[in-house]
Amino acid sequence: MDSLEQAAAGRPGEGLVPAPWRIAARREEIADGSVFTWSVRPEAGEVPIYRPGQFNMLYAFGVGEVPISISGDGAASGTLMHTLRAVGRVTRAMQNLKEGDAIGVRGPFGTAWPLETARGRDLILVAGGIGLAPLRPVMCHAMRNPEAFRRVFLLIGCRDPQSELFRDDVIAWSRRPHLQVEVTVDRGGPAWRGHVGVVTKRVQRADFDPSDAVAFLCGPEPMMRFAVLALQQRGVSDDRIFVSMERNMQCGIGTCGHCQWGRYLMCRDGPVLRYDEIADIFDVREL
Amino acid sequence: MEAMLDIDGLAGLIDALKRDGYDVLGPTVRGGAIVYDHLSGIDALPQGWRDEQAPGHYRLHPQPDDPRRFDHTVGPHGWKRFLHPASESQVRVTRSADGVLRFESAPATPAPTALIGARACELAAMAVQDRVLAGAAQPDRAFEARRAALFIIAVQCGRAGGTCFCADMGTGPRAETGYDLALTEILEPGGAIGWHVESGSPRGAAVLSRLGVAAAQPVDRAAAERVWAGTRAQLAVRMPAAGLRELLYRKLEDPHWDSLASRCLACGNCTAVCPTCYCTRVVDAVALDGWIAERTQEWESCFNPEFSHLPGGSVRGGIGARYRQWITHKLASWHDQFGSSGCVGCGRCISWCPVGIDITAEVAALRASTPQDVPERLE
Numbered sequence: 015m016d017s018l019e020q021a022a023a024g025r026p027g028e029g030l031v032p033a034p035w036r037i038a039a040r041r042e043e044i045a046d047g048s049v050f051t052w053s054v055r056p057e058a059g060e061v062p063i064y065r066p067g068q069f070n071m072l073y074a075f076g077v078g079e080v081p082i083s084i085s086g087d088g089a090a091s092g093t094l095m096h097t098l099r100a101v102g103r104v105t106r107a108m109q110n111l112k113e114g115d116a117i118g119v120r121g122p123f124g125t126a127w128p129l130e131t132a133r134g135r136d137l138i139l140v141a142g143g144i145g146l147a148p149l150r151p152v153m154c155h156a157m158r159n160p161e162a163f164r165r166v167f168l169l170i171g172c173r174d175p176q177s178e179l180f181r182d183d184v185i186a187w188s189r190r191p192h193l194q195v196e197v198t199v200d201r202g203g204p205a206w207r208g209h210v211g212v213v214t215k216r217v218q219r220a221d222f223d224p225s226d227a228v229a230f231l232c233g234p235e236p237m238m239r240f241a242v243l244a245l246q247q248r249g250v251s252d253d254r255i256f257v258s259m260e261r262n263m264q265c266g267i268g269t270c271g272h273c274q275w276g277r278y279l280m281c282r283d284g285p286v287l288r289y290d291e292i293a294d295i296f297d298v299r300e301l
Numbered sequence: 302m303e304a305m306l307d308i309d310g311l312a313g314l315i316d317a318l319k320r321d322g323y324d325v326l327g328p329t330v331r332g333g334a335i336v337y338d339h340l341s342g343i344d345a346l347p348q349g350w351r352d353e354q355a356p357g358h359y360r361l362h363p364q365p366d367d368p369r370r371f372d373h374t375v376g377p378h379g380w381k382r383f384l385h386p387a388s389e390s391q392v393r394v395t396r397s398a399d400g401v402l403r404f405e406s407a408p409a410t411p412a413p414t415a416l417i418g419a420r421a422c423e424l425a426a427m428a429v430q431d432r433v434l435a436g437a438a439q440p441d442r443a444f445e446a447r448r449a450a451l452f453i454i455a456v457q458c459g460r461a462g463g464t465c466f467c468a469d470m471g472t473g474p475r476a477e478t479g480y481d482l483a484l485t486e487i488l489e490p491g492g493a494i495g496w497h498v499e500s501g502s503p504r505g506a507a508v509l510s511r512l513g514v515a516a517a518q519p520v521d522r523a524a525a526e527r528v529w530a531g532t533r534a535q536l537a538v539r540m541p542a543a544g545l546r547e548l549l550y551r552k553l554e555d556p557h558w559d560s561l562a563s564r565c566l567a568c569g570n571c572t573a574v575c576p577t578c579y580c581t582r583v584v585d586a587v588a589l590d591g592w593i594a595e596r597t598q599e600w601e602s603c604f605n606p607e608f609s610h611l612p613g614g615s616v617r618g619g620i621g622a623r624y625r626q627w628i629t630h631k632l633a634s635w636h637d638q639f640g641s642s643g644c645v646g647c648g649r650c651i652s653w654c655p656v657g658i659d660i661t662a663e664v665a666a667l668r669a670s671t672p673q674d675v676p677e678r679l680e
Contacts, residue, residue, distance in 0.1 A: 271580030
C-alpha cells in the first residue's frame with residue numbers, strides 16, 4: 015500500500031487513485047444512444063455518501079477520466095447513477111462499455127445544492143439539456159420528502175422532444191401535487207403538444223413566490239445567464255440563486271489547475287456556487 | 302552558527318553531504334545556460350560564468366579568471382523539475398482475465414537530496430508550491446516526500462539579474478528562511494575567494510560543526526552584509542506589489558488584453574520556467590498486451606488551448622484570455638486560492654519569453670490604461 019492509497023484509506027476512491035467499480039446496469043436516455051445512464055456499484059465496500067450536485071471522476075481503462083455528476087442513487091441496490099453524453103474521446107469510449115464492465119471511480123467531489131436553504135420555501139429548478147442530471151437527485155429528495163419544500167417548480171429546456179431526459183421520472187414527478195414540471199423545447203415537431211421556446215419564459219410565468227423562493231440552475235451558460243435575469247426580474251434575490259458551472263475538472267482535489275474560474279477552483283469551490291458570490295465574473299467572456 | 306569556507310571548505314561540504322548519502326544537485330553549465338543537475342563535485346559548479354538577462358534575452362559570458370562559482374542569477378531551470386517533475390507515473394491499472402481492475406500507485410521513496418545554490422526567490426517558490434500541493438485537502442504525497450528529503454544550501458545572490466524583481470515581491474534578494482545553510486560568496490579585492498556560511502536549521506549547524514571550519518569573524522559578516530546590500534541596490538526592475546490583486550480583478554475586461562493577444566505566441570515557455578506554475582494533466586496509455594494501463598501526470602500550460610477544454614470547445618479560445626488567466630492567476634486569484642501571490646519575482650518568464658513580454662511592463666500598462674466601463678449586461 016502506498017502513500018496515496020493510505021491517504022484514501024477508509025473512503026474508497028479518494029485522492030488520485032480510483033477505486034474499482036462495475037457497471038451494474040445501463041440504459042439509453044436518448045434513442046440514438048448518445049445519452050445513457052449507468053448504475054454503478056463498487057467492487058468492495060459501501061457506496062460513498064454523496065450530496066446532490068456533487069460529481070465523481072469516472073475512469074475507462076486505458077482511455078481516461080471524466081467528471082460526471084451523480085444523477086441519483088439506488089440506495090436499496092447499493093449503486094449510484096451517472097448520466098453521460100457521448101461527446102468526447104472518453105465518453106465515446108464509455109458509450110461502448112456494457113453491463114458488467116469494470117470502471118474506476120473517484121469521488122464524490124465538489125459542492126452540493128443547498129437543500130437546507132430551500133427547506134420550507136418554493137424551490138425553482140431550471141435545467142437545460144443534460145443539466146437535468148445533477149438536479150435529478152434534488153427531485154428524488156423532493157419525492158421522498160414531500161414536506162421538505164413548499165412547492166417545487168422543475169423547468170426543463172431541451173432541444174427537441176427526442177432529447178428529453180428521464181422521461182419516466184418526469185411523468186412520475188408531474189403526478190405529484192407539490193411538484194410542478196414544465197418541459198419546453200427549442201423545436202417541437204407535429205406531435206409535440208407542450209411548450210416551445212426558451213426555458214426563461216417558463217421562469218417568467220411559473221407561479222412561485224419570489225419573496226420566498228430559492229432557485230437551482232444547471233445548463234448551458236447562456237441559458238443560465240438569461241434564467242438569472244428572469245429570476246432577478248421576478249424579484250428573487252441574488253443570494254437565493256445557485257448555479258452549477260461546468261469547467262474542465264481533472265483532478266477533483268484542487269491541484270491540477272484546469273478548472274479555474276476567476277478566483278475559484280471549481281472542483282473544490284464549485285460546481286455549485288451562490289450567484290451573489292459570482293455576479294462580478296458571471297458575464298466575463300472567456301474567463 | 303556562522304563560519305567561513307575557503308575552496309577546500311566548500312569542496313569538503315559537498316563531499317560530506319555525499320558521504321552522508323545525499324544526491325547533490327546544483328548549478329552547472331550546459332547548452333549555453335546555467336541549469337540544475339546532479340553534481341559530481343565542486344568542479345561541476347559554474348566557475349567564471351556570468352549571465353546577462355533582459356526581456357527575451359539570456360546569454361552566458363565566460364569570465365575564466367573569475368574564481369566565483371555563483372556569480373550567475375537564476376537560469377531556465379527551477380527546482381520544481383526535481384520536486385514536481387515534468388512527468389511522473391500517477392496510477393498503474395491492471396486488468397485481470399475476469400475483467401477486474403486493480404489500481405496502484407508507486408510508493409514515493411525519494412533519495413535524500415541536497416540542493417546547493419537555491420536562491421531566495423526559489424526558496425519562496427518552494428514555499429508557494431508547498432501551499433498548493435502539500436496544503437491541499439488531499440496532499441500530493443510524492444511531492445511532500447521529495448520535499449521532506451531535501452537538505453538545502455542556499456546561495457545569497459551577489460548580483461541582481463537583468464529581469465529580477467524579488468524585492469518588490471517580498472521574496473529577496475536575501476534568503477532569511479527555508480534553508481539549512483546559506484552561502485554568501487565573497488571575492489576579496491585581492492582576488493581571494495571565500496564563502497560566508499550561516500546555518501538556518503539544527504541539521505545545517507550539525508553539518509557545519511562536523512566540517513571543523515573557522516568561525517566567521519565580524520569582518521566576514523560585514524563583508525557578507527555588503528554583498529547583500531549591493532545586490533539589493535542593483536535591483537532595477539520594479540513591480541510595486543501594492544494593490545496588484547485588486548488591479549488585475551478590476552481589469553478583467555480591458556482592451557490591453559487584445560494587445561497581448563497580438564504579441565503572445567501562447568508557447569507556454571513562461572509556465573515551463575516559472576518556479577511556481579504547478580498545473581498538470583494526465584496522459585493515459587495502454588501497454589501493448591492490453592492488460593496494463595498507465596496514468597502519467599505531466600506539466601500542463603494554461604496557454605495550451607486544450608487546458609480549458611469543455612465539450613462545447615475551449616473556454617479560453619483567445620490568446621488574450623489565456624494570458625489574462627495566467628497573469629491574473631499569478632498576481633490575483635492565487636491569493637484567494639492559496640493565501641499568497643503566485644509570483645516570486647525571479648524574472649524567468651521575462652527572460653525566456655521568445656517575444657520578450659515583460660510581466661512588470663504589462664502590469665504597468667494595465668495600471669496606466671484608462672478605466673473601462675464594464676460592458677452592459679445582457680438585456
